[in-house]
Every structure is written in structure tokens, then in C-alpha cells.
Amino acid sequence: MAESNSKFDVIVFGAGPAGLAAALKLSEAGKKVAIFDKDNQIGGISKTIGYKGFLFDLGPHRFYTKSDEVNRLWKEILADDFLPVNRLTRIYYKNKFFFYPLKPANAFFGLGFFGSLHIIASYIWIRLFPYKEEKNYEQWVTNRFGKKLYRTFFKTYNEKLWGIPCTEMEASWVAQRIKGLSMTSAVKNALFPSKSGGVKTLIDQFHYPKYGSGMMYEKIAEKAKNNGADIFLETEVTKINSHENKIRSITVKNKNGEETEFFADHFLSSIPLTHLVKRVSPSADSETLSATEKLKFRSTIMVNLIYNSKNPFPDNWIYVHSAEAKTGRIGSPKNMSPFTSPDENQTPLSLEYWCNENDGTWKMSDEELLKQGIQDLDVLNLAKKKDFIDGFVVRIPKTYPVQDGTEIKNIEIIRNYLDKIENLQPIGRYGMFKYNNMDHSILTGLYAAENILGKTHDIWEVNADEEYQEEKKR
Ligand SMILES: Cc1cc2nc3c(=O)[nH]c(=O)nc-3n(C[C@H](O)[C@H](O)[C@H](O)COP(=O)(O)OP(=O)(O)OC[C@H]3O[C@@H](n4cnc5c(N)ncnc54)[C@H](O)[C@@H]3O)c2cc1C
Incomplete structure (x- = not known):
């Protein structure tokens, strides 16, 4: 295994919204930062995938926040490319539409x-x-x-x-x-x-980047790089080497299977909490390891379809309550930003299927899933089979941390273990096993960065107010 010559002030695991926001703040303060992500693209779950000129998010991502800090950041990064969007989202149930909220x-x-x-x-x-x-x-x-x-x-x-x-x-x-x-x-x-x-x-307007949610994070990455941050894609964090309650270094593996060790003073992790704990060496105690085994996630399959149709419905997305279709939500990127489609006579649509990793749905072939998507849109009368042109499937593991109450004591055990490691902070959605939207994920990254710069935020307090996501008490 090679040992890197460069030592960083801070190493960040994951180039999603949380990791990138942290890297931006730290690089602005003059810190030497490196980010490692196993994906070949910036943005984590908030990335946008291009396919034959069409742009698809991993499920429609609206930009809405009650945090002034996050709002300022988003607006500063995209300026005029941050488009206001009128919200129209409805529930489809038994051939009828109902507004949601x-x-x-x-x-x-x-x-x-x-x-x-x-x-x-x-x-x-x-x-x-x-x-x-x-x-x-x-x-x-x-x-x-x-x-x-x-x-x-x-x-x-x-x-x-x-x-x-x-x-x-x-x-x-x-x-x-x-x-x-x-x-x-x-x-x-x-x-x-x-x-x-x-x-x-109730919120009836939100913002959205001109070229999909991933555009925001590509731009943040660009800015952090201009400040000197290093971003390594297709590089997985495989081992976290600790010594006397401190992380000394990490081992990463690139796409060619080559391993390198990198050193830093501080570490921020937005990779799934369960993965983080299992990668620490020497290994965590058995109670902590067993707590990670008990945390559950739901996963998502995105079936992205392109139709020869101008615009089959006006909604940003539709919640599908009807049992006759298997999809739970249908997104229309074009109704978020018209720039997500290169041809005004064609329409991209994204269908979400929720499942568990490795269950029957997860194991369906791409052909079967495309067929299911086309069938669902046809049954719901939203787009006709004959108008289907092309499509592709994306499987996304661990999209929803299951917060059914049983996770509380397991998270506490894991937190007790992690709290003892002085120079490691978990951040983000899966990083903290929280149902965080982008804004809360970003806030955890910003606060963790500020902690390194001398503040004393309790990151676990972000998104702990149990407020209904759509509402804000005056
Ligand atoms: C279907 C869906 C719709 C959503 N809609 C909205 C919305 O409308 N508005 C909103 O605000 N939020 C929305 N969200 C939430 C939003 O996507 C997340 O809050 C946000 O992406 C989390 O950011 P993060 O940086 O914490 O994690 P992630 O985005 O998950 O990024 C983590 C990164 O870590 C990398 N990684 C994992 N393991 C390793 C490893 N071992 N080594 C190196 N890298 C690794 C991953 O590749 C990934 O890039 C939605 C989420 C889903 C699933």
C-alpha cells in the first residue's frame, strides 16, 4: 500500500451536500482539505444524471429551507441560475387528483x-x-x-x-x-x-437549479477546488485507522484497486453511519457493532423514462396512492426547470420504487423495471405506452433511514462510541442516520467545519425539533 506524501488539515468522506459545504467553509478559512467519494460524480443523492441530453435527479429535489445561512449559500452559489418554481404537487388516488399539501x-x-x-x-x-x-x-x-x-x-x-x-x-x-x-x-x-x-x-414556491439539483453541488465543488481543496472521485474510504481515541489516517481504494494511506488532523464523515463504524480499525466494541446491525434503511430504484409528448401533466411531481400502480412517486424534471429537456416535444419522467436492498424488486432486471414503469404510467393514464422512447434504471441503496423508534437507543450507543474519538465528526443524512433534507445535511457540514475552526456546535441538534417538514410555527 502506498503512503501519500501530502498531509491534510481535514479529510472529508463523501462529496454530497454535507461534505461539500464543510469543505467549502474550511477551504475558505485557509485549511488544506481533501474529499474522497466512491462515486464517479459530485453530489451524492442530490446529484443529477445526464442521459441523452435529458437531466434526471435521484427523485425531484426542491430547494427550500428555513435556514438563512443555507439560503445565502445557495443564492450566492447559483445567483440567476437558481430559478423560482411554483409548487404544484398532487396525490393521485383512484383516477382523481388531490392537491398536496x-x-x-x-x-x-x-x-x-x-x-x-x-x-x-x-x-x-x-x-x-x-x-x-x-x-x-x-x-x-x-x-x-x-x-x-x-x-x-x-x-x-x-x-x-x-x-x-x-x-x-x-x-x-x-x-x-x-x-x-x-x-x-x-x-x-x-x-x-x-x-x-x-x-x-404551506409552501407554494421553492427554488431549483437551472440544470438540476446536482448543478448546485458541482458549483460548490468548483469553488472549494479554487480555494485549494482536493476532490478524489471513484476513491472509496475502506479503512479508518485509529490510535488512542484519535483517527491518524484513512486507507482509500481507487477504481484500479490501488490502496493509499492519507493523513489528517481532523476527519468528517458523511458516509452511512453503519459503514463508518465498521471501517474503524481497531474494531469497535461488540455492543456498538451490534447496534449498527440493527439500523435499517429503505432503498430506492429510479426508473427514468423519456416520452414523445409535450408535457403530460403540470405537476412538479405526483404522489401515487393508487394501489394499481407500484410506483410511489412520479417526478417531472421539466416542471422543475425547462432546461432539463433538450426537446420541448419530449418529456423526461422519473418513477420511484421503494424496496429493501436485495429483495425481489431490487433484483428485478432493468428490462423488467422499465416495463413496470411504462405499465404504471399507462394504467394511471398519465403517459401512453406508444409514446415511450427510451429509459434507464438507477438503483440507490440506503435512501431512507428507518426512524421507527427502535433506532433511538442504537444511535445512542453508536454516538457514545463516536464521541470518544476526538477528531472525527459524523455529518449529513446517512452520516448521522437522520431524515435530513439537503438544508439540514448542509447545516451539519457547516457546523462541523466551524467546530474545527473553534466553535462548539452540537451537530446532533440540527433537525431535532421534530417539526412537520412542511410547516413552521410562528
Ligand atoms: C428520493 C429522494 C428525494 C429527496 N428530495 C429532497 C428534496 O426535495 N429536498 C431536499 O432538500 N432534500 C431531498 N432529499 C434529501 C437529500 O438528497 C439529502 O439530504 C442529501 O443528499 C444528503 O447529503 P449528504 O451529503 O448527507 O449525503 P449523500 O448525498 O448521501 O452523500 C454521501 C456521499 O458519500 C459517498 N460515500 C458513501 N460511502 C463512501 C465511502 N466508503 N467512501 C467514499 N465515499 C462514500 C456517496 O457516494 C455519496 O456521494 C431527497 C432524498 C431522496 C432519497
Whole structure:
């Protein structure tokens, strides 16, 4: 194994939003930084893939944040190429579209007279005879919305996303994700959108880079490089060499299988937390290793399709609740930025399929998956088989950290172990096993960088407020 001559102030694992934001901040402060990423492209899960002139994100990535710091960074990086986009996202259920975030009037009328009566009756019923215990997702949501709304807007989508029946999902899971949302608050918000006080405004505009979400991170990487940062792609961090509670060096393997050892004073890791712990040498204690085994992730397959059609629907993306299609979400890059398609008469569409790594769906061949995608769009009447031109498949492991409550004590064990290593900070989404969007991932990177520069942020506090993602309390 070769030993690198250069020693860095900071080594960052992963060139996604978190790692790049950290590298930018550190390089601006004059630190000598290196980033290693096993992928051949910048951006992590937020990268954009080019295919025959069309641009596809790994699932549509809207840029929205409540953090002034992240907003400033995004705007400074892209300036006029950061396009404002009006949000139109709907739920597709049984041949009908419903606005998301939900608008009660649309939900009631969309379900028809009898459907609406059914909603009211089932809501009154559950208020009179609620589940005494709220042990699972179904009971928690039904107690707040009634059975009919639960079945229409919560059950199928969540079962597709998480791959288990809602009756097997802990109530704490949903309580954390949609805390504060109730029938009363939803109706109040619809009738008095800006004056309801308790409920945060629903977001109807966001930003998006002209050439896809990856453009933002390519530009951040370029800026960090101009400041002197080194970025090594197709180079995997395989071993993290520690000595007396400090990391001394890392071993990386390039695409030719050659191994090199690199040294630094500080290390930031945005690679999956489970991978980080398993790569430390000498090996972590058995309790920590066993805690990493218990953390679960859901994975995603993107089926990206191109159609000979001007624009089959106006939505940025559509949530597919209908059980007759297997996809859970259909994104339309063109409705995020028209610059993602080279031909205005053709349309790229991206379909998400959620699964577990190595299950039946994960192992389907690309041909089978393309067929499934074409079939789903046809069944939903969103795009016709005959208009299909071309497509490709991307498998993305570990896209959703499963936060069902069981992970809390395992994360604590892992944190106790990592806290003892003085010069290593985990950052980002998988790096911290948190359901972080780009902004929170970036904030963890920025705060970790500031810690190296002398501040004392508790990075684990980022995104710990359990707020409903779409809302902000005034
Ligand atoms: C389908 C989907 C849709 C999303 N939509 C939105 C959205 O609309 N808005 C939003 O704000 N956020 C969205 N997100 C979240 C966003 O993608 C993430 O928050 C963000 O990409 C996380 O950044 P990160 O740097 O922490 O990790 P990542 O982006 O995962 O980057 C980690 C990097 O580490 C690299 N790596 C892994 N192992 C190793 C190793 N051993 N050695 C070297 N490198 C390694 C990977 O190749 C990767 O490049 C979405 C996520 C998904 C899955």
C-alpha cells in the first residue's frame, strides 16, 4: 500500500451536500482539505444524471429551507441560475387528483358527495369511539382523521414507502413526522390560510437549479477546488485507522484497486453511519457493532423514462396512492426547470420504487423495471405506452433511514462510541442516520467545519425539533 506524501488539515468522506459545504467553509478559512467519494460524480443523492441530453435527479429535489445561512449559500452559489418554481404537487388516488399539501375543499369535493359523507361520518364515528390505545400508525392517524381519510391519504402511500403494513408501524413514527397536524388544524388552515397562527404557512414556491439539483453541488465543488481543496472521485474510504481515541489516517481504494494511506488532523464523515463504524480499525466494541446491525434503511430504484409528448401533466411531481400502480412517486424534471429537456416535444419522467436492498424488486432486471414503469404510467393514464422512447434504471441503496423508534437507543450507543474519538465528526443524512433534507445535511457540514475552526456546535441538534417538514410555527 502506498503512503501519500501530502498531509491534510481535514479529510472529508463523501462529496454530497454535507461534505461539500464543510469543505467549502474550511477551504475558505485557509485549511488544506481533501474529499474522497466512491462515486464517479459530485453530489451524492442530490446529484443529477445526464442521459441523452435529458437531466434526471435521484427523485425531484426542491430547494427550500428555513435556514438563512443555507439560503445565502445557495443564492450566492447559483445567483440567476437558481430559478423560482411554483409548487404544484398532487396525490393521485383512484383516477382523481388531490392537491398536496391537502386542501380540504378539494379533498371533499374530489371524493364526490357520497365519498365526502363517508369522510364526515367516519370522522364523527372515530371522535365518538376512538381507539383507546394508539399503538400503531393506523390507530394514530384514524383517531385524528377518521378511517376514510386514513385509507385515502395515508395507508397505501406509507405502505409503499416503508414496505410494511401501517398496523405494524409504531405510532411514535407518525407522531414524530406529522406532529401538530389534525383535522381541525387542516380545515382551519384552509379557511384562514395566513391568520390561523398555530399552523405554519404551506409552501407554494421553492427554488431549483437551472440544470438540476446536482448543478448546485458541482458549483460548490468548483469553488472549494479554487480555494485549494482536493476532490478524489471513484476513491472509496475502506479503512479508518485509529490510535488512542484519535483517527491518524484513512486507507482509500481507487477504481484500479490501488490502496493509499492519507493523513489528517481532523476527519468528517458523511458516509452511512453503519459503514463508518465498521471501517474503524481497531474494531469497535461488540455492543456498538451490534447496534449498527440493527439500523435499517429503505432503498430506492429510479426508473427514468423519456416520452414523445409535450408535457403530460403540470405537476412538479405526483404522489401515487393508487394501489394499481407500484410506483410511489412520479417526478417531472421539466416542471422543475425547462432546461432539463433538450426537446420541448419530449418529456423526461422519473418513477420511484421503494424496496429493501436485495429483495425481489431490487433484483428485478432493468428490462423488467422499465416495463413496470411504462405499465404504471399507462394504467394511471398519465403517459401512453406508444409514446415511450427510451429509459434507464438507477438503483440507490440506503435512501431512507428507518426512524421507527427502535433506532433511538442504537444511535445512542453508536454516538457514545463516536464521541470518544476526538477528531472525527459524523455529518449529513446517512452520516448521522437522520431524515435530513439537503438544508439540514448542509447545516451539519457547516457546523462541523466551524467546530474545527473553534466553535462548539452540537451537530446532533440540527433537525431535532421534530417539526412537520412542511410547516413552521410562528
Ligand atoms: C428520493 C429522494 C428525494 C429527496 N428530495 C429532497 C428534496 O426535495 N429536498 C431536499 O432538500 N432534500 C431531498 N432529499 C434529501 C437529500 O438528497 C439529502 O439530504 C442529501 O443528499 C444528503 O447529503 P449528504 O451529503 O448527507 O449525503 P449523500 O448525498 O448521501 O452523500 C454521501 C456521499 O458519500 C459517498 N460515500 C458513501 N460511502 C463512501 C465511502 N466508503 N467512501 C467514499 N465515499 C462514500 C456517496 O457516494 C455519496 O456521494 C431527497 C432524498 C431522496 C432519497
